[in-house]
Amino acid sequence: MKIAITGTPGTGKSTVSGSxxxxxxxxxxxxxxxxxxxxxxxxxxxxxxxxxDRLSEYxxxxxxxIILEGHISHLLPVDMVxxxxxxxxxxxKRLAERGWTEAKIRENIEAEALDxxxxxxxxxxxxxxxxxTTNMTPMDVREAVLEIIRGTDKYKVGSVDFSEExxx
Ligand SMILES: Nc1ncnc2c1ncn2[C@@H]1O[C@H](COP(=O)(O)OP(=O)(O)OP(=O)(O)O)[C@@H](O)[C@H]1O
Numbered sequence: 001m002k003i004a005i006t007g008t009p010g011t012g013k014s015t016v017s018g019s020x021x022x023x024x025x026x027x028x029x030x031x032x033x034x035x036x037x038x039x040x041x042x043x044x045x046x047x048x049x050x051x052x053d054r055l056s057e058y059x060x061x062x063x064x065x066i067i068l069e070g071h072i073s074h075l076l077p078v079d080m081v082x083x084x085x086x087x088x089x090x091x092x093k094r095l096a097e098r099g100w101t102e103a104k105i106r107e108n109i110e111a112e113a114l115d116x117x118x119x120x121x122x123x124x125x126x127x128x129x130x131x132x133t134t135n136m137t138p139m140d141v142r143e144a145v146l147e148i149i150r151g152t153d154k155y156k157v158g159s160v161d162f163s164e165e166x167x168x
Contacts, residue, residue: 026067081128
């Protein structure tokens, strides 16, 4: 089974992905850096633009139990999408600890409050789950991912709503 673990930066994708035993982890950012890109986006500080078509072909060819980790992994051909969420306040704190500028933090927490990744995932995949990591430890999040893989409906979409939260 191929599982996308996606979410706004800072929601904990990298932290949880490596701890799910028996699943090979592919970090989409590594593939983008290794050549699956369309060049740099100068308007976004030179960030590489993912080549989603070539990444999709690559993922199509993969076999076995694989986690695809990254904030565009829900755009790829996977069997299931798990969207990690964090309240805008918690996200603000996590991103500030990285030394990000206020503008970059604001852009990301607004996207989180508006469910941007979740909405994209739902438009492309029927099996979409979301985990609100705000008050969970990384081990709790790992357990939740394992429960989803085992078939629980507890994390089905609709359980998270940050739209009323004031975050600045
Ligand atoms: N459940 C959690 N509770 C609190 N802090 C967490 C949790 N999971 C991760 N963190 C912390 O939040 C920060 C972001 O985590 P991580 O790098 O895994 O996010 P990410 O979603 O992979 O981000 P990016 O998309 O930028 O790679 C790290 O400092 C990490 O230690």
